[in-house]
Amino acid sequence: MVCRFFYTRLKSFVLLIHSCKCDLTVCRKVPFGRPVYWTSLLLLHEVACPASTRQSRVMSCEKGDGDPMEDPLFILESGEVYRNPTEVKMSQIVMPCHANHCGELSVGQLLKWMDSTACLSAERHAGSPCITASVDDIHFEHTIGVGQVVNIKAKVNRAFTSSMEVGITVNCEDLFSSCQWNVCNAFATFVARRTEEGKVQLKQVIPRTQTEQMEYSIAAERRRMRLTHAEIITDLLSSNTAQLGECQEYQGAVSAERTRVESVELVLPPHANHQVSTFGGQIMAWMENVATIAACRLCNAHPTLRTIDMFHFRGPSHIGDRLVLKAIVNNAFKHSMEVGVCAEAYQGAGALRHINSAFMTFEVLDKDRKPRTLPRIRPEPVDGKRRYQEAIARKKIRLDRKYIISCKQTEVPLSVPWDISNQMYLSYNNVSALKIMAARSNWMLSSEKNKVSLYTLEENQILCFKVETHVTVPAEQAFHLLSDLRRRHEWDRHYQKCDVIIQADEDDTIYRVATPCVSKGGKGQDFILLASRRKPCDSRDPYLIALRSVTLPTHPATEDYTRGEVLCAGFSIWEESNAVTKISYYNQATPGVLPYISNDIAGLSSSFYGTFHSCNKYLEENRDSLAVLPPSDL
Structure with missing residues (x-):
């Protein structure tokens, strides 16, 4: 207590000293489309989003003191306001065709918009076609309703030899309350597509502002973590699952087999990007779709996607491919469930090619937007039990990650076990x-x-x-x-x-x-x-x-x-x-x-x-x- 009292008084004393010293100050175009009939849009918003839901969303709009790392306007020598040359923005009004039956924006649609924006940013820096290599963990803080606006911003944080990290921020804007709130932040890795001469050597990013310098610097540490992520996670799962023992039996548990989903999609030209490869965001959207069905089969209610674990695209897919998507609930906890999803591709009588795997965490919200208690799962023998135990280990890893990484610096405890x-x-x-x-x-x-x-x-x-x-x-x-x-x-x-x-x-x-x-x-x-x-x-x-x-x-x-x-x-x-x-x-x-x-x-x-x-x-x-x-x- 004495130290904390001294700490508070000392800071005031330091400020007093500095105040007495001499001054040490060192020295898209947005294309307008068709007219929007606001009365109709307001009515649509009222019908699609019940008052209680809209109120909870607006109430979740947090107005703090601002990010201390947020840069003031940076003025160039020419007198123009600086803007990152790789920055790309996208704004979309959520229409009923983008939403599910609850009037909320489909996460699959959001993933497509995010991937598209990030890809355009990467290609602006590379000057050549780019493909999505991986996406870091994404945590969705809020849902988005019909009639609200999704604002997505992407910029290249750092370029390495042939890959680059693109930072993505997503916020939601309620046009009728002028309120905005953060939905999610993400980091995606893009690779410049090979040419006939071989790998494309990317030019370096030159950070200009304090925030850009911070992101540039931390991007190297995030890359280090990505390169070792798969190996470390495998080791952790092996050690943690060995300590768990047998799966616990619960009365009235739902059979995991009941939640199994398999769906096939034919890759058509609308699903491909300008490089004639299956759009990465489209693959993610299809995966989210089957995962949502699996989660819904467990709880017989509409689930809300909260987290997608880091995943890598293992191979390419092209027009004409048949994509086989499989999903199953691996484990259900008190207020959340983990769904495993796998995407494989084949052409004609060819063998299946592994494209991607992901783990998604869902919740089911009650009328007060609080997580409901979920039924337990009864795993299948052998592989089902392995997935059940690995889901427990991954949950612990997620808690560690959220506890250590996701907290703001002011919220991190002094000592972490x-x-x-x-x-x-x-x-x-x-x-x-x-x-x-x-x-x-x-x-x-x-x-x-x-x-x-x-x-x-x-x-x-x-x-x-x-x-x-x-x-x-x-x-x-x-x-x-x-x-x-x-x-x-x-x-x-x-x-x-x-x-x-x-x-x-x-x-x-x-x-x-x-x-x-x-x-x-x-x-x-x-x-x-x-x-x-x-x-x-x-x-x-x-x-x-x-x-x-x-x-x-x-x-x-x-x-x-x-x-x-x-x-x-x-x-x-x-x-x-x-x-x-x-x-x-x-x-x-x-x-x-x-x-x-x-x-x-x-x-x-x-x-x-x-x-x-x-x-x-x-x-x-x-x-x-x-x-x-x-x-x-x-």
């Missing part, structure tokens, strides 16, 4: 949080001494600080030396002792760090830290060492130390030349960290200079040594 099943998401959150902090542009210089600078930043009641310096050591060598926390005590007096607890993988390590007491007569602090280090993907990326607190059941708090917590900290290491490296240390202040830096932030001390002067000396003395992370002692 670590285990092998959430390692991938914790590492992603660890690195992306540091990249978001580093992308901030409104840092204020607090003090400077001998080219070591201390900056502060306060946003949304969160205080962050940054220490910046330059060293004459190659960036890669500085990265190797600083990423080994066991040697940090050689230059940082706040690190008394540091031991490796778990070597999760080559780039992720869990340490226990012991620090001395700041005040006389008190106890020292200890921290359980996940350290995630990342090498740059290209010259526009820094070396990164990200730190955050985790909890381990094998290492609870002890009486000898006060358990401290770190929400986000770490190093960003930029190679400015062959001989000069810029090192920036970031930390999002918490009550456990503030005592070590509070005097420096308030201008009452410059101990940060001594610490980073020692860091410079340590790096220069060890510029020819090699730091290697050891295996875990456990």
Whole structure:
């Protein structure tokens, strides 16, 4: 309580100091179609969307203080307002032909619009035809009613060698209340179609704004997660299902066989894109259709799609293909169910080709838009039981993902329990949080001494600080030396002792760090830290060492130390030349960290200079040594 009180008072004091200092301010066309008869549209809206439904949708329109990362208008030298050159927008009024019998926009139709918009953005950047390779997890926050407007925006966040990440945002607009709300966000990977000369080499994306820089930076970490996703998920399913044992029997359970759906579609020219391949959005829409039928057969009610897990297109499909779509409810939980869907293609007497598989999570909402309790499922023998158990494991993985990744940074708890099943998401959150902090542009210089600078930043009641310096050591060598926390005590007096607890993988390590007491007569602090280090993907990326607190059941708090917590900290290491490296240390202040830096932030001390002067000396003395992370002692 004392630390939290001190934390609040200190932030006010820092703002007062800064207010007394001198000013440090650093220096589609939308084609109109046929006239819309608003009276008829309003009547259509009233009939299709009951008042209670419309009211719940409007009430869900959240008007916060805005995203702190949202950029102000960026004015070019020509005087024009900057707009991302890859940005594509689509706006559609939801008509009855787009909706289901409940007057809600079909998710399949929404997926087609999203894929189309994203593809146009990718092709605008590539300058050549592109195909959908994969789509990350999508969580649908709200449904959309007839008469409302769907606004979709897509832009290329980053291009790699021949693939690129396209970010997609979808919001809904109620024309009769001027209310807008977010529906979903998604990230899709597109690949430039091969030409006769071979693979298309994509040009690099040049981020111009703070938000673009953040998305560009985090895209590399998302790509890393995608490349290992399938293998990691397979390992997690194997380990988790082995611990589940036999399937639990429920009285009155519905047979899974009853929910099985099989449907065939003939790919015709309207289903193909301008490359004569089956439109990826169309395949997703067909898959959503059979999944909805399977979910409906379980509950005898209209289900609402909430989540689609990350999926990859395994192969192409073309005009003339017969697409066989199969769906079945794998498992039903208290308020949700998982439906597995598979799409295969064949031509004539040819063999079946696997096109895509996906897992979709459905809910059934009552009249108050709350999830209803669902009947349980009785799985089929052998494969059915395997799918049943794997669905339980995937549910845990989804909870980890939602708990760790989907939360806003202000909602993430200081320490998250670590285990092998959430390692991938914790590492992603660890690195992306540091990249978001580093992308901030409104840092204020607090003090400077001998080219070591201390900056502060306060946003949304969160205080962050940054220490910046330059060293004459190659960036890669500085990265190797600083990423080994066991040697940090050689230059940082706040690190008394540091031991490796778990070597999760080559780039992720869990340490226990012991620090001395700041005040006389008190106890020292200890921290359980996940350290995630990342090498740059290209010259526009820094070396990164990200730190955050985790909890381990094998290492609870002890009486000898006060358990401290770190929400986000770490190093960003930029190679400015062959001989000069810029090192920036970031930390999002918490009550456990503030005592070590509070005097420096308030201008009452410059101990940060001594610490980073020692860091410079340590790096220069060890510029020819090699730091290697050891295996875990456990």
